[in-house]
Amino acid sequence: MNLHRLFHTTAIRLALRYALLYALLVTVGLGVLYWATSRYVDAQLAVGLKQELERLTEIDRRSGRKHLIDAIQAERYSGSENRRFYLLLGTDGQKLAGGLLDWPPGFVADKQVRNVWIEDDLIPLRMPDKDGYWPMVATRLSGGERLLVAQSVRQAEDLQEFILGTMAAILAVSIGLALTMGWLLGRELLLRIDAINAIARQVSQGNLSRRITLSGQDDEFDELAKHLNMMLERIEKLLMGMRQVTDNIAHDLRRPLARVRNRIEVTLMEAREPGEYRRVLRETLTDSNELMATFTALLEIAQAEAGSFRGQWGTVDLSGLLVELGELYQDDAEARHKHLELQIESGLTVQGSRHLLAQAISNLLDNAIKYTGDDGVIALKALMNTNRIVVSLCDNGPGIPADQRQKVFERFVRLESDRSTPGNGLGLSLVKAVADLHKVHLELKDLHPGLCVELQFMS
Amino acid sequence: MRILLIEDDQSAAKYLEKGLAESGHIVDYAADGEDGLHLALTGKYDVLVVDRMLPKRDGLSIIRMLRADKNKTPVLVLSALGEVDDRVDGLRAGGDDYLVKPYAFVELLARLDALVRRGRERDDSGHLRVADLELDLVKHKVVRAGRVIHLQPKELRLLEYLMRHAGQVITRTMLLEQVWDFQFDPRTSVIDTQISRLRAKIDKGFSRSLLHTIRGVGYKLDESA
Numbered sequence: 102m103n104l105h106r107l108f109h110t111t112a113i114r115l116a117l118r119y120a121l122l123y124a125l126l127v128t129v130g131l132g133v134l135y136w137a138t139s140r141y142v143d144a145q146l147a148v149g150l151k152q153e154l155e156r157l158t159e160i161d162r163r164s165g166r167k168h169l170i171d172a173i174q175a176e177r178y179s180g181s182e183n184r185r186f187y188l189l190l191g192t193d194g195q196k197l198a199g200g201l202l203d204w205p206p207g208f209v210a211d212k213q214v215r216n217v218w219i220e221d222d223l224i225p226l227r228m229p230d231k232d233g234y235w236p237m238v239a240t241r242l243s244g245g246e247r248l249l250v251a252q253s254v255r256q257a258e259d260l261q262e263f264i265l266g267t268m269a270a271i272l273a274v275s276i277g278l279a280l281t282m283g284w285l286l287g288r289e290l291l292l293r294i295d296a297i298n299a300i301a302r303q304v305s306q307g308n309l310s311r312r313i314t315l316s317g318q319d320d321e322f323d324e325l326a327k328h329l330n331m332m333l334e335r336i337e338k339l340l341m342g343m344r345q346v347t348d349n350i351a352h353d354l355r356r357p358l359a360r361v362r363n364r365i366e367v368t369l370m371e372a373r374e375p376g377e378y379r380r381v382l383r384e385t386l387t388d389s390n391e392l393m394a395t396f397t398a399l400l401e402i403a404q405a406e407a408g409s410f411r412g413q414w415g416t417v418d419l420s421g422l423l424v425e426l427g428e429l430y431q432d433d434a435e436a437r438h439k440h441l442e443l444q445i446e447s448g449l450t451v452q453g454s455r456h457l458l459a460q461a462i463s464n465l466l467d468n469a470i471k472y473t474g475d476d477g478v479i480a481l482k483a484l485m486n487t488n489r490i491v492v493s494l495c496d497n498g499p500g501i502p503a504d505q506r507q508k509v510f511e512r513f514v515r516l517e518s519d520r521s522t523p524g525n526g527l528g529l530s531l532v533k534a535v536a537d538l539h540k541v542h543l544e545l546k547d548l549h550p551g552l553c554v555e556l557q558f559m560s
Numbered sequence: 561m562r563i564l565l566i567e568d569d570q571s572a573a574k575y576l577e578k579g580l581a582e583s584g585h586i587v588d589y590a591a592d593g594e595d596g597l598h599l600a601l602t603g604k605y606d607v608l609v610v611d612r613m614l615p616k617r618d619g620l621s622i623i624r625m626l627r628a629d630k631n632k633t634p635v636l637v638l639s640a641l642g643e644v645d646d647r648v649d650g651l652r653a654g655g656d657d658y659l660v661k662p663y664a665f666v667e668l669l670a671r672l673d674a675l676v677r678r679g680r681e682r683d684d685s686g687h688l689r690v691a692d693l694e695l696d697l698v699k700h701k702v703v704r705a706g707r708v709i710h711l712q713p714k715e716l717r718l719l720e721y722l723m724r725h726a727g728q729v730i731t732r733t734m735l736l737e738q739v740w741d742f743q744f745d746p747r748t749s750v751i752d753t754q755i756s757r758l759r760a761k762i763d764k765g766f767s768r769s770l771l772h773t774i775r776g777v778g779y780k781l782d783e784s785a
Contacts, residue, residue, distance in 0.1 A: 389662075390664075393662060413645055413648070425740060428714065429740065429750055429754070430750060432753045432754060432757055433749055433750045433753040435753075436749075436753045436756070456742075456743055456744065459742050459744065460744045463742075463744065
């Protein structure tokens with residue numbers, strides 16, 4: 102995976118943003134902690150210094166100067182683990198005891214703890230302590246001598262350094278974590294996007310049967326994949342339809358075209374009687390009309406399959422439409438010695454194209470009348486069945502053999518037994534296309550004898 | 561009648577011009593949208609035949625310009641675009657009829673005739689009359705030579721349309737569109753059956769038949785023939 106791409110993913114950008122925000126929060130938090138800790142340490146030091154001054158003053162008062170000096174000396178040689186420095190000056194400013202080399206200039210002996218700058222030259226050379234602001238406290242003893250206790254900041258500094266170090270470590274770890282998370286997340290997203298891209302590339306190269314594999318996590322990527330797969334399904338179906346149309350046109354339109362062409366060619370081979378020309382032209386006109394009808398039907402099917410409609414989709418008064426068509430065909434059926442019964446429930450409406458629905462129903466009626474024998478009985482029914490509109494057209498004609506029932510919906514498919522009757526084999530293809538477009542479940546049922554075409558409006 | 565034909569397909573236009581002229585009409589011809597619009601605005605025509613897709617200016621825009629100019633000359637739109645939506649677009653632009661290519665010449669002729677003649681109106685008492693056939697549009701009553709004829713509602717509408725266009729040839733598709741509001745081609749026999757039923761009611765038993773079949777074209781309700 103390319104690092105440049107990774108850094109352009111939404112996930113890694115989000116991760117970086119969050120890492121920054123997180124770092125800021127941690128810094129502020131630790132800063133507050135540091136500030137509070139320092140204050141606490143300072144306060145502790147101040148209390149310690151005061152107590153120490155108190156203790157030494159007490160020794161001086163109870164046991165006398167000698168003992169005080171001893172105590173200071175003892176502290177001085179104890180290794181100064183708590184890194185305290187002492188100074189006892191006589192009234193004349195003479196140093197009597199203590200590790201500190203001299204009195205810090207300007208420091209007042211008023212028992213108040215203050216931070217005072219200590220130069221290096223006040224600290225004995227063998228001590229590791231360095232210059233800095235040291236908290237210190239001093240008092241004037243009963244004899245006028247001045248006693249000072251100071252705390253080397255080394256200890257406090259150590260603590261501060263430790264806290265700062267910890268803060269830096271925590272910060273580094275949290276930013277690292279945020280970045281790692283972002284990277285992992287970005288990689289996961291990229292892997293799945295890459296999978297989708299790979300399929301899309303294959304599809305655009307012509308392999309239309311490829312589909313995106315779902316991860317099974319049922320997340321937004323699966324959702325996207327599902328929709329893309331549905332889209333691909335539709336595209337493949339449309340393309341297959343188009344391919345089929347092209348094949349069909351090649352097969353079924355070439356023949357009549359060849360017929361027309363041959364007839365004209367042969368007629369033009371020599372001079373003929375005017376009556377002959379008229380006859381040929383009339384035949385040609387009939388053929389071209391037939392070609393036109395086939396062509397129109399093919400286009401209509403393609404249009405219905407593509408579902409490309411703008412204006413003509415709306416609420417259709419299905420009951421009205423069926424009655425109108427039914428009555429139109431009723432007379433036609435009677436004239437052919439067949440009987441068409443109508444049982445149309447009133448008030449049925451559907452969403453769709455009136456034009457296409459009318460065309461489809463009329464194709465079914467055409468077929469029923471065409472294929473039932475004399476005295477055939479045909480019934481067109483429409484009713485509301487558990488919230489679904491069901492339209493059925495049943496006849497007592499020869500029916501369709503079970504193994505042919507799916508095939509009859511394909512373009513140009515005609516049953517062997519119907520070759521002698523006129524027709525282009527497109528009627529049921531259009532019915533199927535219109536049914537699919539209107540989300541109608543189309544079923545062919547055997548009545549032994551007879552055929553029932555059932556249309557169930559699913560929405 | 562005077563017809564302006566605006567069509568860019570020259571060979572199609574030639575035959576159309578010839579056919580219309582042989583049918584007794586005077587035809588002016590324009591091969592592109594600009595010329596067509598110019599002729600339509602300056603000349604006086606009974607009807608315009610306008611192809612939808614033309615060079616320089618498309619057919620629908622010509623119609624819009626004419627209508628904006630308060631020119632009410634009926635227009636028949638010819639188009640290779642045959643979907644229902646295209647038809648709706650054509651009529652919405654101000655066209656009066658729409659014919660999809662390829663069409664039968666007789667269909668075009670019949671429709672032009674219907675557009676120009678517009679159909680006759682009922683008389684003051686709400687009657688349509690053709691010879692001795694009388695249709696009372698208010699009471700929905702049909703009387704021929706004093707004999708009352710009972711018709712179904714659809715038959716009444718069919719008869720009304722035929723009577724309004726008496727003397728004109730009406731094609732099957734025109735009947736389907738106007739009387740049934742269907743824009744598709746059912747088997748021709750469906751309309752033929754309706755016509756024979758109507759004929760049985762209005763012509764049977766009378767010495768003169770009024771409802772004639774014009775072979776290969778359609779029907780005509782006529783008192784003269």
